[in-house]
Amino acid sequence: MATTTSPPASPPTLPRLGLRGAIRWVWRQLTSMRVALMLLMLLAVVAVPGSILPQRPQDAAAVARYLADNPDWGPLLDRLGFFDVYGSVWFSAVYLLLFVSLVGCILPRIGAHARAWRARPPRAPRRFDRFEVHETLSTEAGTDEVLAAAHRALRGGRRFRVEPGEEPGGARTLSAERGYFRETGNIVFHLALVGLLISVATGQLLHYRGQVLVVEGRGFANTPSAYDTFDAGSGVDTASLVPFTVELNSFTASFDSAGRPTFFEAAVSVTEPDQATRDTTIRVNRPLDAGGAKIYLAGNGYAPQLTVRDSDGNVAFEGPVPFLPQDASYRSRGVVKVPDVTSGDQIGLVGYLLPTAVITEDSAYSAYPQPGNPVLVLQVWRGDLGLDSGVPQNVYQLDTAGMAQVSDADGTPVTVVVPLGEEVELPGGLGTLSFDGLPRYVALDMRYDPSLGWVLAFALTALVGLAVSLFTPRRRVWLRVASDGERRTVEAAALARADDGGLAGEVERVLDAVRELGPWSQPDPDAAPTAAHDSEDVDEPR
């Protein structure tokens, strides 16, 4: 660091840092409080864009929309990592540097703290009247008595570490110190943050999660292929997941009169390996534990039970089709793909389920989320669904590239309206569609993360460490007893952090113990003002 302060006029005399020197210089800078502070502020700044721009891990569709809406600078932002801020190089760099700085700052402090822990309180300073908090009194009690009383007052309850001393002039002293845990708490807090980071990173490596949509009466097994989406950390052997199964027996949803949800509950049967099947429930704030994983209720909706007969009268499709809710009244959108017709075109149906349908001349909407009057409103497509091309398709979207919409004679698209329990003819002689039932489905999130316990433990340790480091007062108290014939002059002084409001009280407490020993008197206030009282004015203005 000397290089930065050397006069620029004498560059030849600069000591060469060398590689080792340069590394040491960088390390010193990095572990300085000033750089740590800069990194903290930088961390706050770089976290902001992730809350403003859509983020791929949270909402990939929103990112795609944003890129489509901003074709000019969207791709640039994308390249710079702005759509995955918290996984980006620059965000990671800031917090990793911060943690390096933290470790570099904390490690030397552990050694220093260990030495301080073993050290004795420092000897009494020569003059007490220079301290903001100091007081003098004169007593008839004996020196040993006074020291013993003060010692007891310092040790008892407050746990001061006390060191007696004797000065060349014959005066006896006590040096006392408390609040060692302040630094302990500080170190524990910072180390716990490191532990927190490591356990979160371990969790990233060892976690796996899957999403699955389950219709009432059906279930799934805990294998990657059973999930609609599945992702796992690189440390997971996906072949060795605990093979539990979950079956959805029923799903209950309640809403208030305004249609706001009040209660969701999925009744499930869980079968874990080597265990009997058990019936239990999953609610929004009450996930299910199975095979070390947790299963959360993430969403719900309706899956109309449909039967499609083709033009030959054969059953071409039969089963529940999940429709995705679009609004609070569960107007739900869905797609029915019927590839297995015995002859003719494949059939695609696209449209809405209205749980409590209100259909007028020009509009159709759902008035309430419960199935008061379930109606399907569908449009019909015919042609090639494109399922044989080998390209994976979104089950909630119809690929209309090889299809044509069925229209009536004057060219307007035909809309098929099917109330629950009814069967209608499909236009264009495609066959029939019957709406046989309306089971509900649930969207379940399965998550396995072995690091959760560690994350919680380190977080709690950090919290405790933080509280201890901020609320433990660090104080030093000194006492000097000088014998003057019949009387003893007792001087006390104390030192603490500038924001410690209880320091004067601490000295008072010790001197009160001395006063109880016998007759005492305060020296003439003009000769030696009792600063302890004045200093209270600092904190307690009138």
Added chain:
Amino acid sequence: MNLGELSTIVVWGATTAYAIAFGAFAADLARRAEVASTKRVRHTTPVLAGALVSGGEASADVAEADADLDGLENDAADGPADPEAADDAPDGPDVADELPEYRPGKALGIAMSLTTLGLGLQLAGIVLRGLAAERIPWANLYEFLVVGTFVAVLTFRILCLRRDVRFLGAGVLGFSVVALGLGLTAFYMPAQGVEPALQSYWLVIHVTIAVIATGVFTVAVSASVLQLLKDAWEQGSPRLAHPRFRLLGQLPSVRSLEALAFRLNAVGFVLWTFTVMAGAVWAEHAWSRFWGWDPKEVWSFIVWVVYAAYLHARTTRGWSARAVAWFSIAGFAVLIFNLTGVNMLLGGKHTYSGISRSQG
């Protein structure tokens, strides 16, 4: 009239009481200024005056005893390493001697009585709201503002029992009146139940602590603002030359204000840390992940980082108490944005305020 409407009326009553109390606190401040300007000539170098008395040869011994404490704390002792503060001049006693006796007048008594009355009304309003909605009454922004200001005023009131910080009244009450007024007009929601995602005892834990932390931070930032004002006034800032600013001389020393702000911010920081952690635990229960960088989570994190920077700045040599106070103010600004702006502008999963942009 049902319980919910009664609650709203009572909260209006509390707001009115606070508004009058605010006026009385302001009148009291004006009176302090008057006392200060008639009885005392503004001393130009108060800090120096203190430094002269206890500085000089004396500081050597203190510094010797202090150095060790400093070393143990590793840059963490004795607050901001301000050149002025470094002298450790006990400006308190000397300045206090110069100050004229200030006897609180009727205004201050009225203000304190109305504050207490307002607290009672507000508590009643909160309880009625809880009964009306049949749940914990702090689940949307209106309720958060009502309970948050309650905690802020209560913190102030409790501080008043332990030390005379009544000069903070105008700041805390003024802020509370504005927040309550906004809550009652712009963010008002009738009392009703909560959706399944909020049906958890973590609502009680997470949001309660968040409200308390916000209240504590509010009082702390009031002290920081006064600290900056008084500091500027003592430096002879031309913008504070008007005689009315002499009331700043009646306030505790800059150091005391700084220490008060720090102690409150420290409490607030621990509470906020707990808020974020409790939120993570709840998110783990409700959303299947403990941390997902939802906008509210991002901004709660930023609040935490800014207050962490405040605590570090305070113990870093070379940072003046003034600069540190700006951190306290920045932290509070971010906190308020997290409370309001995030819901109104950024959306996300915390859209329970009733004012989210995604509704409707």
